[in-house]
Amino acid sequence: MGRQTSMFTRIIVLTMMFLSFRVCLCSSTDTITFDQPLKDGDLLISNAKSFALGFFTPGKNSTGGKRYVGIWYRKIPDQLVVWVANRNNPVNGTSGILFIDSTGNLVIQDNKTNVSVWSTSLSFPTTGINLKAYSAKLQETGNLVLYHDHPDSRATPWQSFDYPTNTILPNMKIGVDKKTGLERFVTSWKSPDDPSPGEYVLRWELKGMPQSIVYKDKTQPVWRIGSWNGVRWSGIPEMTSNINSYIYIENQDEVSMQFLTMDPSVYTIVMVNESGAFSKIIWQGDDEMKRWVGIWYFPQDNCDFYAHCGSFSVCNAQNLEGFPCKCLPGFKPKSSKEWGMGDGRNGCQRNNTEVCHNGEGFARLESMKIPDTETAEVNRGIGLEECKERCLNNCSCTAYASSNISYGGSGCITWYGELIDMREFTKGGQDMYIRVSASDLAQPVKKSKGLGEKRLTATVIVPIAAVILVLFCFILKIREGKKPPSNTTSSLLSDEGTADVLTFDFNTIEAATDNFSEDNKLGEGGFGSVYKGKLQNGQLLAVKRLTRTSLQGIVEFKNEVMLIAKLQHRNLVRLLGCCVQQGEKMLVYEYLPNKSLDSFIFDNREGMSLDWRKRFEIISGIAQGILYLHQDSRLKIIHRDLKASNVLLDASMQPKISDFGMTRIFKEEQVEANTNRVVGTYGYMSPEYAMEGHFSIKSDVFSFGVLMLEIVCGKKNKYKRNENSLNLIGDVWDLWNEERSMEIVDSSLGDSDDGREVLRCIHVGLLCVQLYPDDRPIMSEVIFMLSNNIELARPKPPGFIFNQENTHAPFSYSTSNGGNQSINTMSITELVGR
Numbered sequence: 001m002g003r004q005t006s007m008f009t010r011i012i013v014l015t016m017m018f019l020s021f022r023v024c025l026c027s028s029t030d031t032i033t034f035d036q037p038l039k040d041g042d043l044l045i046s047n048a049k050s051f052a053l054g055f056f057t058p059g060k061n062s063t064g065g066k067r068y069v070g071i072w073y074r075k076i077p078d079q080l081v082v083w084v085a086n087r088n089n090p091v092n093g094t095s096g097i098l099f100i101d102s103t104g105n106l107v108i109q110d111n112k113t114n115v116s117v118w119s120t121s122l123s124f125p126t127t128g129i130n131l132k133a134y135s136a137k138l139q140e141t142g143n144l145v146l147y148h149d150h151p152d153s154r155a156t157p158w159q160s161f162d163y164p165t166n167t168i169l170p171n172m173k174i175g176v177d178k179k180t181g182l183e184r185f186v187t188s189w190k191s192p193d194d195p196s197p198g199e200y201v202l203r204w205e206l207k208g209m210p211q212s213i214v215y216k217d218k219t220q221p222v223w224r225i226g227s228w229n230g231v232r233w234s235g236i237p238e239m240t241s242n243i244n245s246y247i248y249i250e251n252q253d254e255v256s257m258q259f260l261t262m263d264p265s266v267y268t269i270v271m272v273n274e275s276g277a278f279s280k281i282i283w284q285g286d287d288e289m290k291r292w293v294g295i296w297y298f299p300q301d302n303c304d305f306y307a308h309c310g311s312f313s314v315c316n317a318q319n320l321e322g323f324p325c326k327c328l329p330g331f332k333p334k335s336s337k338e339w340g341m342g343d344g345r346n347g348c349q350r351n352n353t354e355v356c357h358n359g360e361g362f363a364r365l366e367s368m369k370i371p372d373t374e375t376a377e378v379n380r381g382i383g384l385e386e387c388k389e390r391c392l393n394n395c396s397c398t399a400y401a402s403s404n405i406s407y408g409g410s411g412c413i414t415w416y417g418e419l420i421d422m423r424e425f426t427k428g429g430q431d432m433y434i435r436v437s438a439s440d441l442a443q444p445v446k447k448s449k450g451l452g453e454k455r456l457t458a459t460v461i462v463p464i465a466a467v468i469l470v471l472f473c474f475i476l477k478i479r480e481g482k483k484p485p486s487n488t489t490s491s492l493l494s495d496e497g498t499a500d501v502l503t504f505d506f507n508t509i510e511a512a513t514d515n516f517s518e519d520n521k522l523g524e525g526g527f528g529s530v531y532k533g534k535l536q537n538g539q540l541l542a543v544k545r546l547t548r549t550s551l552q553g554i555v556e557f558k559n560e561v562m563l564i565a566k567l568q569h570r571n572l573v574r575l576l577g578c579c580v581q582q583g584e585k586m587l588v589y590e591y592l593p594n595k596s597l598d599s600f601i602f603d604n605r606e607g608m609s610l611d612w613r614k615r616f617e618i619i620s621g622i623a624q625g626i627l628y629l630h631q632d633s634r635l636k637i638i639h640r641d642l643k644a645s646n647v648l649l650d651a652s653m654q655p656k657i658s659d660f661g662m663t664r665i666f667k668e669e670q671v672e673a674n675t676n677r678v679v680g681t682y683g684y685m686s687p688e689y690a691m692e693g694h695f696s697i698k699s700d701v702f703s704f705g706v707l708m709l710e711i712v713c714g715k716k717n718k719y720k721r722n723e724n725s726l727n728l729i730g731d732v733w734d735l736w737n738e739e740r741s742m743e744i745v746d747s748s749l750g751d752s753d754d755g756r757e758v759l760r761c762i763h764v765g766l767l768c769v770q771l772y773p774d775d776r777p778i779m780s781e782v783i784f785m786l787s788n789n790i791e792l793a794r795p796k797p798p799g800f801i802f803n804q805e806n807t808h809a810p811f812s813y814s815t816s817n818g819g820n821q822s823i824n825t826m827s828i829t830e831l832v833g834r
Contacts (some may be wrong), residue, residue, distance in 0.1 A: 021126045029137050034131040037099030040067060040091075044138040049074050050267075051142045054083070059756075059789070066090035068195055069098055069108055069118070071142055071160065073267060076283060078791055080292075082142055082167040082269060083160050084195040086118035087237075104134050106146055106158070117814050120158045121147060137211050142169045165195065167268040168259075169246070175256030184256070192789030193756075200276040204548075209373035209403070209413055210255045213306075214278055221306040222276055223299045224421050227373050228257065230404035231428060235304075235369050237428020238296040275787045301632040302569065307372075310334075310347020311418040314365070317632060317778060318426060323568050328361040328419070329353075330436035340502065341576070342568045347420075352437035356395035359438035362388065367429035370401055371419040375652045378403050380411040387412030388433065399741040401432035502577030504588055507544055509533065509579050516545065522595065523645075532591060540591035541576065545584065557585050567637075571625030573648055573658040586817040589658070593651050597711070598644035606717040607714050607748045614653055615749075616757060620786060621655040622647060626704055627779040629657075630697045638664045638695060642703035643684045644710060664695070683727070686798035688773055698773035701782065702799070705768025712761050714746030729769055729798050736766060736795075760786065764797035 030046055032038050044053040055067045058081070072079040083116050086096075086108050095112040101119075108118040136146045144160040145548050161172045168174055176183050176829045188198035191549050200222065212225035212233060226234030228248040233239055239246075244259040261268050267283040279297035283290060302308050302324060303315035309325035316323050325344030333339035334346045354360070382390070384402055391397035396416045402412030420433075462771050508804040512533030513520050522530045522542060533541035541670050546557070561578050568574075579586040597618065600606045610618070627636040639657065646659040686702035688694040706717050711731055713719075721731045721744065728744075741762050742755065764785050777785065785792060 014441060015264060018659060023779050032098065032136040034100045034134055035096050035438050035765050037549075038823070040094045042095045045074060045142075046138045046140045046142070048140050050140055051082075051138060052079075052137050053144060054394055055091070055094070055098075055289065058195055066092065071094070071138070072146065073283075076267070076290075080265055080269075081195070082165075082169055083144070084159075085198065087165060087189075087195045088116035091117055099148075100131065100134050100136065102131065104131065104148070106136055122146075124148075124157075141171050143171070148528060165189075166198075167275070170259055170261040170268060173256040173258045174202070175249075175254060176206060177254050177256075180255050181441045182687065186272050188276065189274045191274050192612045198274050200272050200274075202272050202278065204255055204257075205374065206255055207374045208376040210250060211373050212257070214272065214276060216276060223278065224306055224372060225278070226369060229370075229402075230406035230410075232428075234430070236298065237425045273788060277787075301628075307345070307347075307421045309344040311420045312348040312350070313344055313422070314368070315344075315423040317423075323566070328434050329364075330434070330440035347418075348446075350437075354439075355437045356645050357437055359441075360435060361438070362391075362400075362433035363436050363441065365424075365432050365434060367425045367427070368432050369421075369423045369425065369628045370413070370432055371399065371415060371645075372421045375417055376413050376415045378411065381402070384409060384411050384412070387414065390414060391433075391435065397435065399432055399434050401430060405430045414582070477522055501590040502588075503587070504577050504579040506579055506584060506586075507588060508535070509541075509588070511536075512541060513543055533588075542589040542591045544587040544589065545619060546586065552791075557587075560804075561587065567629070569625055569628040569632075570654070571621045571656055572628065573656040592648040592656060592767065594649035594653060596645045597647040597649060597655065600649070601711055601746075601752055602716055607746060610653070610748075612749050612754060612758065616754075616761070618647075618649075618653070618655045619708055619711055619761060620783070622657065622704065622707065623779060623783050623786065625655070625657045627783060628702055629663075630700065630779050636665065636697070638697060639700050639703075640664060640689075640695060641684075642700055642707060645705060647707070674678045687771060694773075696773060697778060698776045701768050701771075701776045701779060703774075704779070704782070706769065708761055708765040712758060712765070713744050715744075715749060732762060733766060733798055736762060760792070763792050763795070766794065766798060769798040770796045771799040772796070 029036075030044055034231045038044060038054070040055040043056060047054075050073065051071055053069065053071045055063050056070050056072070064215065068087065069085040070081045071083040072081045085806035091108065091110045093110075093112065096108060096117075097108055097111050098106065098108050101107045103122075103124055104124040107116050107120075109116045117714050122483075133149050134147065136144060138144050141161075145156055146158040148157060159209045161169075162182060164172060164174065164184060166186060166188050170188060172184075174184050174186065185201055185203035187202075188200040189195045190198040199216050201218055202212060202225070204212055205216070210229050211227040213221050214223045214225065215220045224235055226236075228234075228250075231239075232246070244261055246259050249256045259268075268280070269282075270278070272278050277297055277299070280295040281292045282295060284293055294412055298304050298628070301317040303317040309315040312328045312331045314326050314328060315324045316326065319326070323342050325339070325345070327333060331348035332351050333344075334349050338344075338346055343362050348786065354418050379387070380403055384400075387400045387402070390412065391400040391414045394414075394416075397414050398417065399415045399419055401413050402409035402438045403413045472481055493804055496810065510516065512535050513531040516529075516531055520532045522532050528545050528547040531545060535541065557578075557580075561575070565575050573592070574590040576588045576590060578588060596599075600610055601615075626639070626642070629639060639660070640662045641659060642657070646657065648656045648658050650656060682702040686695075686699045689699045689702075706729065709728060710717060712717070713728060713732070715728055717728045719728045719731070720726065731744055732741065735744055741759055745758055745762075764777075764782060766781065767785075768776055784790070
């Protein structure tokens with residue numbers, strides 16, 4: 001799972017929200033007293049001027065409106081809010097005031113209505129109170145502290161650090177005070193423009209062995225950060241102490257975590273953004289080029305999501321076979337059918353139940369994120385050997401591990417019942433030991449098929465139904481006195497290790513599609529037709545039947561079968577199987593009832609069914625699918641033919657990328673490649689690819705940019721606004737420079753669109769279609785730009801535009817003389833292995 005740090009240096013901002021505030025530097029001090037309140041327009045400035053506190057309005061170029069009291073970094077040009085007081089109750093307008101009232105509490109009040117919108121709500125003695133001894137000071141740590149006596153005293157009845165919002169600062173504790181019952185947890189903003197509590201909460205759970213979990217809607221676990229293992233949170237292998245030191249406390253009084261900065265001049269924060277991403281970022285660089293740089297962020301891939309592979313199963317996102325789930329040694333899938341379809345959520349069950357005083361033992365797993373510790377027991381006073389004996393003597397014990405991995409390891413964790421939410425890391429993680437029967441213990445345990453590490457991993461339970469089917473067909477042919485055809489699925493694919501792909505009999509497909517009737521035809525492309533089918537059990541299919549004269553030969557067909565079988569992502573179409581019989585080559589997919597994206601966005605009537613919220617979800621889903629291909633699948637796959645007709649929509653209108661016949665797999669260190677056979681579709685192809693045959697992940701980024709602009713505008717790239725227009729990209733570019741971008745937005749959206757979000761998509765789209773590949777963002781950057789309200793760079797002129805500024809730019813040419821013409825039939829795709 002580990003990500004190279006260098007990748008994050010390219011992400012200007014990961015999960016933060018840059019906000020502009022309407023403030024006036026009318027006065028500044030670091031302290032509020034009973035007779036010195038803070039009015040809207042005034043600021044509190046910490047002693048060394050690192051932090052400021054005052055009223056602000058979230059969102060760019062906002063004036064008046066809803067006003068909040070917040071704390072932000074004073075020395076950073078684009079201020080980042082790290083704490084908000086009245087996040088549920090803003091002041092309407094600029095009449096707000098922050099003061100200490102007659103009860104000794106900090107209060108935010110609307111002076112126009114004299115209504116209090118927020119208070120520290122503490123109870124103090126009502127007699128003998130000396131209000132002049134009460135003050136609130138903004139410390140250099142970013143902590144607002146309410147004092148009873150002098151600020152230098154230790155009387156601290158209230159502090160903002162006890163009530164975090166979405167950001168963890170150095171020295172701030174996150175956890176539970178068992179004596180007072182105070183819980184310090186982090187809650188995301190609702191949106192970049194709304195600091196009220198959002199969907200995502202990061203908190204400590206104390207049952208079993210304490211662990212941190214990010215929840216959605218308070219109860220649904222999204223990502224388990226894990227327990228403290230003496231070095232780091234078990235779910236963050238990138239967590240190191242070279243930038244910060246960490247303090248973990250677990251005793252009868254509290255369970256808490258905090259981090260300290262080793263260099264106060266390097267601002268460091270950890271935060272949960274409005275989409276649930278959990279990240280650590282630092283402000284670094286020289287004086288003229290300082291910027292926010294990401295150190296790590298989560299979730300990064302499907303294996304980070306809670307219980308992605310169910311119980312007694314290990315998730316490995318780097319598994320080159322595509323499907324990330326593997327049963328533990330001595331276990332098998334609960335549902336072989338679901339497992340074979342790429343759905344591991346139901347998990348695994350034990351092969352042999354005789355694991356109670358029957359010669360059983362333990363299988364060792366390395367580099368693991370240990371399971372959910374809610375039902376685990378911890379004994380920090382014993383070693384690993386005694387831990388093993390304790391687990392072995394209790395038949396309910398299913399696994400054990402060290403509770404502290406520092407200095408060679410110490411302590412003991414034992415699990416009882418189901419083991420859930422495990423994953424295997426490339427680096428980091430720890431050893432754990434799984435209880436297996438004597439017979440399973442005697443069996444060799446297969447190694448992980450990740451990136452070549454010889455680590456012990458879960459036993460692979462391979463579905464054998466397809467193999468049995470192939471053997472049965474082979475025997476049948478022999479008995480009939482006929483030689484098996486040379487292009488059967490088994491002979492076609494077995495050399496690539498994919499003989500476990502489901503095979504369909506031609507007669508079965510023919511019956512399911514009613515002999516490939518026109519009524520069942522879903523569409524037609526350069527390689528043939530796609531038909532709707534229905535098996536006898538009622539299951540619906542989409543059958544891609546390649547024409548016999550198609551130039552997609554055995555190489556391309558193998559390419560598509562192998563790739564789709566290995567790829568498992570909610571935004572990629574799912575391959576059910578294939579058929580190679582009677583001179584036919586067919587791919588069998590899941591059936592998606594809403595056809596392809598182009599049938600909606602380019603149709604005036606159908607387009608009205610896609611409001612802006614749904615279009616933005618489609619854009620985000622496509623981006624997530626491409627990110628998986630480029631990065632999270634660990635194969636670095638270049639699609640090379642991203643376009644609206646290759647994005648299918650399921651019943652809930654979720655997008656799924658399809659058509660992998662033209663893909664290329666890059667080696668891990670490979671950045672780009674050249675080809676003399678250009679494939680793809682004009683209008684979506686990047687200039688360096690169309691003209692020179694150079695392709696890379698930036699080629700797909702260009703195609704995505706075109707597709708995003710089409711979704712926003714509801715027009716094909718060949719569209720020309722007037723006789724002087726070149727194409728859609730050219731029109732968007734011209735209107736954007738004239739600050740008239742909204743004029744080209746699809747009129748069918750009506751009032752459903754969010755103007756700022758639409759403009760952000762247009763802006764990001766133009767960044768994606770810039771002429772030179774090095775100027776374009778990578779997909780992880782695209783996703784963060786789309787989901788966070790950050791300052792975006794100004795795009796440079798896009799490719800395929802002739803104008804006064806870039807007439808002589810290389811690769812620039814017009815596609816206005818025709819539509820989006822596919823040229824993928826003139827190529828032979830090569831599969832470049834890693």
